[in-house]
Amino acid sequence: MAETLQEKADEVLSRAILAAAEFQQFNQEQTDRVVEAVYKAGLNARIILAKMAVEETGIGIWQHKVWKNVIATQLVYESIINEKTVGVISNDSVTGITEIAQPLGPIFAVTPVTNPTSTAMYKILICLKTRNPIIISAHRGAAKCTAEAARICYEAALEAGAPEDCIQVISAGSRDFTQTVMAHPKVALILATGGTGLVRAAYSSGNPAIGVGPGNVPVFIDESADIPFAVSSIISSKTFDNGTICASEQSIIVEEKIELQVREEFARQHCYFLPPDEIKKVEKVAVVEETMSMSPFIVGQSVETIANKAGITVPEGTRILMAKLDGVGKNYPLSHEVLAPILAFYVAKNYNQAIHLCIDLNYLGGIGHSAGIYANDEKRILEFSQVINAGRIVVNTPTSQGAVGGTYNLLVPSLTLGCGTGGKNITTENITAKNLINIQRVCRRKMNDKYMSVNQDMYLDENSTESMLQFEYHKNH
Amino acid sequence: MVTIDISNTEKTMNCSFTGRLDTNASIQVGEEITNKMAAIKGKTDALFPIDIKIVFNLKDINFISSSFIRICMGTAKQVPPGNFCITNCDPFIKKTFKIAGLDGLLNVS
Numbered sequence: 155m156a157e158t159l160q161e162k163a164d165e166v167l168s169r170a171i172l173a174a175a176e177f178q179q180f181n182q183e184q185t186d187r188v189v190e191a192v193y194k195a196g197l198n199a200r201i202i203l204a205k206m207a208v209e210e211t212g213i214g215i216w217q218h219k220v221w222k223n224v225i226a227t228q229l230v231y232e233s234i235i236n237e238k239t240v241g242v243i244s245n246d247s248v249t250g251i252t253e254i255a256q257p258l259g260p261i262f263a264v265t266p267v268t269n270p271t272s273t274a275m276y277k278i279l280i281c282l283k284t285r286n287p288i289i290i291s292a293h294r295g296a297a298k299c300t301a302e303a304a305r306i307c308y309e310a311a312l313e314a315g316a317p318e319d320c321i322q323v324i325s326a327g328s329r330d331f332t333q334t335v336m337a338h339p340k341v342a343l344i345l346a347t348g349g350t351g352l353v354r355a356a357y358s359s360g361n362p363a364i365g366v367g368p369g370n371v372p373v374f375i376d377e378s379a380d381i382p383f384a385v386s387s388i389i390s391s392k393t394f395d396n397g398t399i400c401a402s403e404q405s406i407i408v409e410e411k412i413e414l415q416v417r418e419e420f421a422r423q424h425c426y427f428l429p430p431d432e433i434k435k436v437e438k439v440a441v442v443e444e445t446m447s448m449s450p451f452i453v454g455q456s457v458e459t460i461a462n463k464a465g466i467t468v469p470e471g472t473r474i475l476m477a478k479l480d481g482v483g484k485n486y487p488l489s490h491e492v493l494a495p496i497l498a499f500y501v502a503k504n505y506n507q508a509i510h511l512c513i514d515l516n517y518l519g520g521i522g523h524s525a526g527i528y529a530n531d532e533k534r535i536l537e538f539s540q541v542i543n544a545g546r547i548v549v550n551t552p553t554s555q556g557a558v559g560g561t562y563n564l565l566v567p568s569l570t571l572g573c574g575t576g577g578k579n580i581t582t583e584n585i586t587a588k589n590l591i592n593i594q595r596v597c598r599r600k601m602n603d604k605y606m607s608v609n610q611d612m613y614l615d616e617n618s619t620e621s622m623l624q625f626e627y628h629k630n631h
Numbered sequence: 632m633v634t635i636d637i638s639n640t641e642k643t644m645n646c647s648f649t650g651r652l653d654t655n656a657s658i659q660v661g662e663e664i665t666n667k668m669a670a671i672k673g674k675t676d677a678l679f680p681i682d683i684k685i686v687f688n689l690k691d692i693n694f695i696s697s698s699f700i701r702i703c704m705g706t707a708k709q710v711p712p713g714n715f716c717i718t719n720c721d722p723f724i725k726k727t728f729k730i731a732g733l734d735g736l737l738n739v740s
Contacts (some may be wrong), residue, residue: 172697175731179694179723259730317697318654340732 159334166289167340169319170260173287174342176317178257180285182240188316189283193231195310196275196303200224203271203306206299211267213454218395222272222569229560229567230276234587239284243593250598255591257285259342262335264356266348268398268454268493269569270296271303273347276569278307278321284590286342287320291332293348297325336361343590347570357578364585366570367577369400370491370520371553372512374407374538375416376505376529384528384550385419388497391552393473397494398454401524401546401557401571404491405479405498405515407508413501420499425474426457427499428466433477433488435464440496441487448492457495482514491519505534509541516542522573522582524548524557545572545582559584607631635660637667639683644671647688657698664706685710690719695727703737716740 157165180188196203204219238244244253263277274290281288292300301323308321324335336344336359344363346356353365375384392403408416417427428436439460440452452460457475461468468475478499482489488498498515502508516525525544529535539547548556551563559565568584583589608626612618633650644667650656671681685706689695707715716738717728728734 172700172731175700175727176695176697178730179727315653319697 159328159331162331163334163338166322166324166335167260167338170287170289170322171340173317173319174257174259174285177285177287177320180240182238184315185240185283185285186235188311188314188320189231189235189279191310191314192275192279192282192307193227195306196227196279197224197231199303199306200227203275203299203303206302207271207296210299211270211296211454213268214395214398219269219272222269222395223275225558225560225567226272226276226569227279230279230586233560233567234280234283237283237587239587239591250600252596252598254594254596255284256594258590258592259286260289260340261286261590262289262291262338262341262344262361264291264332264344264346264348264352265293265296265300267293267295268395268400270300273569274300274303275307277345278304280585280587280590281345282311282316282320283587286590287317288322289335289341290321290323291335292323333359345570345585345590353578364570364572364580364589366573366579366585368491368519369404369523369571369573370515370518371401371404371524371526372407372515372520372542373403373405373526373528373553374508374512375412376527376531376534377409377412378531378534379528379550380530381412381415382419385416385423387528387550387552389420389423389425389473391554391556392497393495394552394554396454396456397492397496397554399554399558400491400493402493402554403497403526403552404520405489405500405511407500407502407511407515409505409508410501410503417499420474420476423473424469424471425476425497426468426472427476427478432464432466433479435466436460436475436477436496437487439463440492440494441490443487446484446487446490448490448494452492452494452496455494460494460496482511482518489515489518509538512538513541516544520544522576522579523571524553526551526553526556543574543576545574545577546584557584604628633659635663637663639667639671641683643684643686645686645688647690649691652692652695652699654696654698657696657702660699661702664702668706668709681710682714683710684714685716687715687717688719689717689721689724692724693721695724697731700728700731700733704733707737713738 200220200223204216207219208216239255243255261281265273290304304321304323341361344356346353346365350367353367356363356365388403442449457472475496476499477488479486500511521543524546525542526548527538528550546557556562560567566584566586570585572581572583573579574582604627633656636647638645728739
């Protein structure tokens with residue numbers, strides 16, 4: 155008799171639960187030994203996995219995927235290895251509070267097609283560091299390379315003494331099965347990185363979830379910025395892995411007074427401004443008209459491929475297709491998120507209008523994710539940051555690499571970027587090991603003398619006003 | 632390194648373990664339990680399941696692997712319900728069975 159989806163999910167989770175039971179007995183040293191072995195194996199496999207990912211998905215550039223694999227292993231490892239994640243992690247004699255870290259249990263991790271092996275290895279490392287078994291559901295377009303990354307990590311983990319089944323990969327391709335596992339009562343947490351639908355499914359499953367969805371990253375170039383530097387930085391970010399990082403720039407916003415200088419700089423650095431008729435052609439292949447979502451056929455593709463699909467001819471060596479737009483929203487398809495080397499370009503009459511545009515773009519599907527500003531005016535940097543709803547506002551930095559952290563700034567290196575409540579997430583942090591532990595607090599008796607010195611009958615007396623109670627509470631005896 | 636002491640009467644098989652029941656040790660444990668069960672089956676010519684009580688004494692154990700938990704489950708299945716139990720667990724081992732959701736099924740105390 156054929157196994158039902160529920161029976162298959164039960165089997166996967168019963169293995170994971172046994173792994174969790176064994177894992178929670180590990181001390182910090184044993185745990186770190188496993189993490190070190192996995193990091194080394196992952197880093198050593200960075201090139202083969204990058205090439206596999208590009209070959210299987212047809213997305214991105216293998217050399218850039220190597221860099222992502224390095225972030226996911228070497229930099230993530232460096233950021234977590236000295237973290238205490240087992241047993242007593244802090245002890246404060248002043249407050250009398252001792253914190254104890256406990257694992258969560260089986261974590262169900264969904265990985266995307268755009269960054270498949272790097273996201274898998276990063277999630278494996280932070281799960282193992284916190285003694286949580288991980289069940290990976292790979293995007294069906296990246297099933298083989300994700301499974302290979304998991305296999306390499308699993309073998310290294312077992313060799314270092316990790317529990318059997320501490321890493322499992324479920325067969326990709328069945329949305330129903332993914333949802334059955336997501337809703338399984340033995341799943342402790344879902345770690346979902348992907349599109350809106352996936353993240354929504356994770357949050358609707360009934361299990362706790364950290365789901366991170368799409369962005370739509372506006373980048374403002376202020377008049378105080380070093381324009382050649384800003385343009386060079388933006389290009390290095392937007393062309394990185396053909397624009398597949400969800401924190402990559404989507405729109406560039408400038409004031410009228412520096413438009414010419416910025417345009418010339420983009421042109422000088424081999425970016426091509428599309429004329430209006432070509433913008434229409436690119437829109438048609440880049441964005442699905444009915445849903446205003448990016449077409450999967452252009453995600454992570456080169457400029458040449460996109461130009462061919464759109465039926466346009468661009469100068470040889472073009473690095474980014476630039477589309478000057480007059481508005482934001484459904485009448486302007488390229489104002490939405492497109493993970494490819496295509497950039498919307500906006501010119502505002504003045505600073506105020508520029509910031510209005512940034513807010514509109516930020517709220518067009520990218521709330522809580524990331525934004526960028528190039529400026530040498532601290533006042534403007536802070537103004538911009540306070541009106542933009544983004545977990546990360548990166549300054550004078552390529553947003554792809556800057557938001558991921560670890561290279562251009564001291565943000566925690568992560569392949570899952572929290573988007574706060576705006577993105578229906580529980581946090582705006584770059585997700586890392588500390589997000590995957592339950593912290594127990596042992597609270598020793600420390601009397602609140604001020605509270606105890608108040609005659610408790612006063613709280614029961616309706617004639618006691620707030621000021622009387624405050625006076626008594628703060629009174630020196 | 633683990634040591635296993637198995638003794639049995641007609642009605643009861645007592646297994647006491649000492650050491651760390653990691654994956655490698657569990658392989659050794661699994662083989663010894665299987666051999667003993669086979670011997671008991673042959674001796675009594677009993678039909679499956681064997682009508683004896685099995686007690687796993689974990690008094691001197693401070694770590695168990697998932698493989699050992701599987702051995703417990705496999706052994707418990709070979710005797711009538713209620714005839715298998717695990718005794719003298721350290722609280723951390725008790726918690727391990729609790730997390731696995733098997734403390735009731737395996738009569739852990």
